Each structure stands twice: as structure tokens, then as C-alpha cells.
Amino acid sequence: MAEVQKRRATLGVIGGSGIYDLSLLTDVRELDLSSPWGEPSAKPIEGVIGETRVVFLPRHGAGHRFAPSDINYRANIDVLKRAGVTDLISVSACGSYKEELPPGTFVLVDQFIDRTFRRETSFFGAGCVAHVSFSDPVAPNLVARIARAAAAEEIPHIVGGSYVCMEGPQFSTRAESVAYKAMGASVVGMTNMPEAKLAREAELPYATIAMSPTTTPGARMRAGSASPRS
DSSP states (O other): OOOOOOOOEEEEEEETTOOOOOOOOEEEOOOOOOOOOOOOOOOEEEEETEEEEEEETTTTTTTTTTOOGGHHHHHHHHHHHHOOOHHHEEEEEEEEOOOOOOOOTTEEEOOEEEEEEEOOOSSTTTOOOOOOOSOSSHHHHHHHHOOOHHHHHHHEEEEEEEEEEOOOSSSHHHHHHHHHHHHTTOOOEESHHHHHHHHHHHHEEEEEEEEEEEEETTBOOOOOOSSSOO
16 A cells, blocks of 8 residues: 655744744755735745745745735735645734733734625635634644643733734724723734635645734723723
């Protein structure tokens, strides 16, 4: 009986604001891949970290050229899939809704609240209809491996939390922040939707590392209160 060959694992990394390259990559080369969904934010960069093949793509493009609403999320996910990515990590700068998540804390998100409205959200449509389960939007095994790596490096992190994705480019109003905090949301950003949905449709295990460089307006306000805590 023929021996079944294992597929080589390739880690995809999507860099958010401030992350436009991966300095740890060696044997680096640019991949010239096309997509029927249009142009991706940038050409993917392939390299190696240790023994792991990595493909990196900055979602905002070189020099942060694309606002959240202008990113071609379908092309980004498509070219990463074509590059052979088997597992996908999104690194995203976010605002924190919780006082127990101070700046410098990494949140390994496990749920999303999608408040976007101007974006193409699916690879499916007229002529090819599908309905994809999205109850649990992240890959638990991938999240667990990220958590173990963070613990080994003594990096402050929290496993679990809900990410509110705003359309942007404006930040939330104070009232919106109070409302989402009351709902139990942990962080707010502008880019993980429809990225996570498209990764699911492309059958790519997906996980988000939400970096919290700041707290949001209203994060220190009691739900229903118009004034900040003293």
C-alpha cells in the first residue's frame, strides 16, 4: 500500500498596523501570485523561521496604503491559500474595553461581533451558493499553540475574548464603547471581519492575536453612565 505523505505545514501571518515585515524570516523571497478576486494588499513574502515555512502578508500594504474598508480581503485570503498556507494567524492592533486588559496585553480572541457594512464578505454568491458554519470562528488547536508559545516567553496574554469589528476609519463613539463593554466585548478593531469569515470559507484554520496598545473611550465608564469612573 502506498505511503500517505503528510502535507507540509505552512504558517500564514497577516500583519496589522505597524507590522509590515517579519524580521525573523530567513531565506526570504517574494511570491508573485495572482487572484481572480483582484490584487492583494501586497505580494506575499515567503521565508523560514526555525524549521517552519512562513508566508507573510501585510493587510494594509507597504506603508499602510489601505484603510480597513479598502482592503481586498478576498484576494488576501486567496493568495495565502494559493501559497500553500495551512494555518493562519492574524496580528491586529486593537483598543481594549476592559480595565483588566491594559496596554501590552495580548488577547487570543475566540469570538467576533461584526459591525462592518461596506465589504465583500464571501467567496460565494450568485451561481455558487453555500452556507458556512461560523459559530466557533477560531481554531482551538492553533490558539492553544499560540498560548503555549506566549507562556514560554512570559508574554502577558489572555485566552478568549470577543472582538468587535467596526467599519472605520473612525473610532467608536463613547456611547458605542459603553454599549459593547456592557455586551462583554474585550477588544475593538477594524480588520478581522470579513477576514475570519473568508478564512473559514477557504478552509484555513484561523486565530487572532489582538494587541492592545490603548483603551477605548468609555472603557473606564460604567455601562449606562455618562461620566467616567473617578
